[in-house]
Amino acid sequence: MTPLRTCRMCQGSVRQVLDLGRQPSANAFLPPAAVADEVYFHLAAGVCESCTLLQLMDETPQGLRYRDSYRYEASGSKGAQEHFERVADRLLATELTGADPFIVEIGCNDGVMLDSIARAGVRHLGIEPAKGVADLAEARGVTIINEFFGHSSAVDIRQLHGAADVIYGANTICSIADITGLMRGVDTLLSADGIFVFEEPYADTVVRGRAFDQIYDEHVFYFSVRSVEAMAERFGFELVDVEHVAQHGGELRYTLARAGVRTPSAAVLKQWHAEMEVDLTDPATLQQWSAAVHDTRDNLVALLRSLRADGRRVAGYGAPAKATTVTNFCGIGPDLLPFVCDSTPGKQGRLMPGSHIPIVSPGAFRDDYPEFVVLFAWNHADEIIAKEQAFRELGNKWIVYVPEVRII
Numbered sequence: 001m002t003p004l005r006t007c008r009m010c011q012g013s014v015r016q017v018l019d020l021g022r023q024p025s026a027n028a029f030l031p032p033a034a035v036a037d038e039v040y041f042h043l044a045a046g047v048c049e050s051c052t053l054l055q056l057m058d059e060t061p062q063g064l065r066y067r068d069s070y071r072y073e074a075s076g077s078k079g080a081q082e083h084f085e086r087v088a089d090r091l092l093a094t095e096l097t098g099a100d101p102f103i104v105e106i107g108c109n110d111g112v113m114l115d116s117i118a119r120a121g122v123r124h125l126g127i128e129p130a131k132g133v134a135d136l137a138e139a140r141g142v143t144i145i146n147e148f149f150g151h152s153s154a155v156d157i158r159q160l161h162g163a164a165d166v167i168y169g170a171n172t173i174c175s176i177a178d179i180t181g182l183m184r185g186v187d188t189l190l191s192a193d194g195i196f197v198f199e200e201p202y203a204d205t206v207v208r209g210r211a212f213d214q215i216y217d218e219h220v221f222y223f224s225v226r227s228v229e230a231m232a233e234r235f236g237f238e239l240v241d242v243e244h245v246a247q248h249g250g251e252l253r254y255t256l257a258r259a260g261v262r263t264p265s266a267a268v269l270k271q272w273h274a275e276m277e278v279d280l281t282d283p284a285t286l287q288q289w290s291a292a293v294h295d296t297r298d299n300l301v302a303l304l305r306s307l308r309a310d311g312r313r314v315a316g317y318g319a320p321a322k323a324t325t326v327t328n329f330c331g332i333g334p335d336l337l338p339f340v341c342d343s344t345p346g347k348q349g350r351l352m353p354g355s356h357i358p359i360v361s362p363g364a365f366r367d368d369y370p371e372f373v374v375l376f377a378w379n380h381a382d383e384i385i386a387k388e389q390a391f392r393e394l395g396n397k398w399i400v401y402v403p404e405v406r407i408i
C-alpha cells in the first residue's frame with residue numbers, strides 16, 4: 001500500500017512518491033561530542049492528487065531545526081551575495097519608493113539581502129528563528145527579531161511598525177508547514193497594494209531536473225505555479241508575476257498581490273502552460289523519477305566503492321544541506337569519503353549530519369588534493385571549478401550526481 005497523508009494546503013490526498021529513508025535535520029552540523037543528541041525522522045515526498053503540491057509526508061517540527069547546531073549561512077557564496085544584492089536593488093528601485101517604505105523578510109538568515117536595504121536607509125525588519133545567523137545579521141546592522149513568522153508575530157509587527165510594502169522570503173516560505181498561519185500573517189501585515197515575494201525550490205527542478213537533494217526536513221513544500229495559484233486564491237491573493245532564479249539549481253520567484261489589485265504579467269500564463277506539459281500527479285512520471293533517483297544512488301555508491309577498492313583518495317566539496325540528503329540516502333560515511341571541505345566557518349570542525357563525515361576548511365583541501373571529489377555544492381559548480389583550477393590542472397576529477405552521476 002502506498003502511504004497517504006492529507007495535503008497541508010487543500011486537505012486533498014497526498015500519495016507518497018519518493019522515500020529517502022531515515023534522515024537527520026539537514027543543517028544540524030554537530031560538534032563531535034554531540035553525536036548522541038542527533039534527532040532522526042523519516043524523509044519521503046508525496047504529491048497532492050487535488051492541488052499537485054509536492055510536499056513531505058512526515059512532520060519535521062520546526063522547533064528542532066533552528067537550534068545551535070543550525071549552521072547555514074545564506075551569504076556563503078559569491079553567487080548568492082550578488083544575487084541578493086540584485087534582489088534588494090530591484091525592490092529599492094521598484095517597490096520601496098514611497099515616503100517611508102517598509103520591508104519585512106521572513107527568515108532573513110545572516111542578513112545577506114537586508115544588508116543592502118539597511119545601507120540604503122530603508123525601514124526593514126528581518127524575522128529569523130535561528131539565533132546564530134540572526135546574530136550575524138544584527139552585527140551587520142540589520143534590524144531583526146529572533147522568532148518564527150506566523151499570524152501572531154504579524155499582528156505584533158503591524159502594531160509596532162505599520163503595514164509592510166513588501167514581504168519577502170527566500171527558501172523559507174517552503175519551510176512553513178502551517179500555510180494558513182503564514183497566509184493569515186501575510187494578510188495581516190501587507191499593505192493594501194503591497195507584494196509578497198518569495199523564491200523557493202521548484203517542483204520541476206526537483207522532479208524532471210532530478211535535484212532530489214533539495215528534499216530535506218526544512219523544505220516541507222516544493223512549489224509550482226499551479227500550487228501557488230491555488231494557495232493565493234485560497235487566501236484572497238493572486239499570483240501576479242513569476243521569474244526563474246538560478247539559485248539552488250533552478251528556483252522560481254513568485255509575486256503575490258491582493259486579488260484584483262495588480263495585473264498579472266504574461267510570465268504567469270507562460271509558466272502555467274509550461275507546467276501543464278508535466279503532469280506532476282501522473283504516476284508514470286513520478287515512478288520514473290523515483291527509479292532515476294535510486295539509479296543515482298546505486299551508481300554513486302558503486303563509483304565510490306570502486307575508487308576505494310583501487311586505493312584512490314576521495315573527498316567531498318561543500319557541505320550544503322543537500323549533502324545530508326545524499327549521504328544519508330546513499331549510506332555514504334567516512335569510510336567512502338574521509339572528509340568534506342566547506343568555506344562556512346561555523347561548519348568547520350563539525351560533522352556532517354547523520355553521516356558524521358568531518359568538515360575541514362578549503363585550505364586543508366588545497367594542502368593535499370584528493371584525486372576525486374564529489375561536488376556536493378553542485379549548484380555552485382561554475383564558481384567552485386573556477387576557484388579550484390589548480391585541482392583540475394593536476395589531473396584530479398570532480399564527481400557530480402545531478403541529473404546523473406558523471407565524472408568531469
Ligand code: TYD
Binds near residue numbers: 248318320362384387
Ligand atoms: P547552498 O548552495 O546554499 O546549499 P544548501 O541550501 O543545500 O545548504 O550551500 C553551499 C555550501 O557550499 C555552503 O555550505 C558553502 C559551501 N561552499 C564552499 O565551501 N565553497 C564555495 O566556493 C562555495 C560557492 C560554497
Ligand code: ZN
Binds near residue numbers: 010012013048051053
Ligand atoms: Zn493539495
